[in-house]
Amino acid sequence: MNKGRLIVFSAPSGCGKGTMLEEICKDDKFSCSISATTRAPRVGEVDGVNYHFLTREAFEKLIAEDGMLEYAQYCENYYGTPLKPVNDMLDAGKNVILEIEVQGAMKVKALRPDALLIFVLPPSIAELRRRLLKRGTEELDVIEKRVSQAAREIDEAVNYDYVIVNDALEDAVADFKAVIKAESLKTEFAAEQIHEVKKNA
Ligand code: 5GP
Numbered sequence: 001m002n003k004g005r006l007i008v009f010s011a012p013s014g015c016g017k018g019t020m021l022e023e024i025c026k027d028d029k030f031s032c033s034i035s036a037t038t039r040a041p042r043v044g045e046v047d048g049v050n051y052h053f054l055t056r057e058a059f060e061k062l063i064a065e066d067g068m069l070e071y072a073q074y075c076e077n078y079y080g081t082p083l084k085p086v087n088d089m090l091d092a093g094k095n096v097i098l099e100i101e102v103q104g105a106m107k108v109k110a111l112r113p114d115a116l117l118i119f120v121l122p123p124s125i126a127e128l129r130r131r132l133l134k135r136g137t138e139e140l141d142v143i144e145k146r147v148s149q150a151a152r153e154i155d156e157a158v159n160y161d162y163v164i165v166n167d168a169l170e171d172a173v174a175d176f177k178a179v180i181k182a183e184s185l186k187t188e189f190a191a192e193q194i195h196e197v198k199k200n201a
Contacts, residue, residue: 004029005183006086006112006162008105011120012150014132015165020120021099023173031085031094036062039077052082067136070100071108079104095180102156109159116183118176119160123167125151 007030011017024030036052038059046051054062059078062068071080081098089096098108108115122128128150132143157163162179166172 004090006115007097008117012153014128015120029120032097037079070104117160119157
């Protein structure tokens with residue numbers, strides 16, 4: 001069986017990344033890795049579904065045991081990708097999506113050069129601010145912090161393989177699928193197929 005592809009998916013807060021991933025993961029060729037974090041669960045979040053919620057000690061133990069593919073500190077908490085489930089899903093032929101921030105993404109790029117890095121952009125900073133205001137889950141000063149954080153993260157988009165603008169959800173998901181399709185047709189993955197076609201020549 002062919003191994004799946006490791007896909008890094010990053011986007012500033014308010015870009016609609018969660019909704020995009022929900023749509024994408026309706027296709028069972030894709031699985032989202034469940035990260036570990038030391039931040040407290042938000043209302044409605046379930047341990048083992050949204051994140052593995054760990055104490056700092058448990059998280060640091062996993063790091064010491066080389067149990068993390070990557071990890072980063074973000075807003076005073078640890079976030080990381082447990083290594084074993086990712087390798088197991090790839091071996092089972094799934095395309096594994098890591099929904100991670102930019103520092104972690106750069107670590108994955110260095111460790112796994114075959115990973116595909118996709119960055120999701122908002123149509124504009126003004127639109128991002130409008131979406132965060134509309135969501136209404138944060139105070140105005142927090143929204144402004146998120147907007148400046150987003151502007152810093154967007155500077156890193158040039159280090160990714162593809163950039164998708166999430167203006168209309170449907171178009172952004174279609175762009176994601178187009179990227180995956182084109183990547184799957186790359187010559188580097190076609191050696192076996194070329195060999196099969198030529199077998200009885
Ligand atoms: P939140 O606290 O809003 O769930 O996530 C904060 C940030 O952490 C988001 O940008 C999210 O992409 C990132 N994040 C979530 N899981 C991981 C992970 O396993 N590793 C890294 N490096 N970042 C993560």
